[in-house]
Amino acid sequence: MAAMVVAPIVARGYLPTWAVATAEAVLGAVLIWSLSFFRDPERLCPPDRNLLLAPADGTVTNIDEVEEDNFIGGKAVRIGIFLSIFSTHINRAPCNVKVAKITYKKGKYKNAMNPQSGRVNESNDLALVRTDAPRDKLIVRQVSGSIARRIVCATGAGRKLAAGEKFGMIKFGSRTELYLPVRKEVRCLVEIGDKVKAGLTALVRYEQCQD
DSSP states (O other): OHHHHHHHHHHTTTSOHHHHHHHHHHHHHHHHHHHHHTOOOOOOOOOOTTEEEOSSSEEEEEEEEEEETTTTOEEEEEEEEEEOTTSOOEEEOSSSEEEEEEEEEOOBOOOTTSTTHHHHBOEEEEEEEESSSSOOEEEEEEEEOSSOOEEEEOOOTTOEEOTTOEEEEEESSEEEEEEEEOOTTEEEOOOTTOEEOTTTSEEEEESSOOO
16 A cells, blocks of 8 residues: 555656556556455355355365375365365364364475365365254365465464354465265255355255264
8 A cells, every 4th residue: 555655756767657556556456456366255155054065265176085094084075175266265263163172284286276186285274063953074175276375364273163163264366175974865955166255155965963
């Protein structure tokens, strides 16, 4: 903001009017984009406790089955969401949960659109336990990208989060993944290529809710 005010005053005596106007336009575009990136819209989350909501805004890049032995302890469904530089970057809890532990891992900064980046890039894993039936173990993984270089996580082990509650963000283009146990009662509600919104879009529904 200060640069937009100071730059034309300083440059007026050295540059032609068209150059000053161009610089102002570029600085204005950067300001608008920055304000857009850090936007934090209000979200009225669905009250259905059988749903797992998107933990991030963006595009679904993969829905696959993986082995997750560190916390879930077996086969898990992984749903990956790519956040572009134009997405809202606030991360939200997928359902009512308690944070069991948080694990940060240093790594690379590969393109976050690639599903493999979740394995090798810098990441932050939130190990979560549902507080509603079924009391499944879940993981939300915050993954940095080729542009994103800072993961923010504003929660801690032992804390309870409500469905859709904000817990952090990843600054600039990045990736967020949701892991849940493979269950016959689980129905995936999205497809690859779908646009989703954190705390609003249902990714998964539990068809039968029992422990």
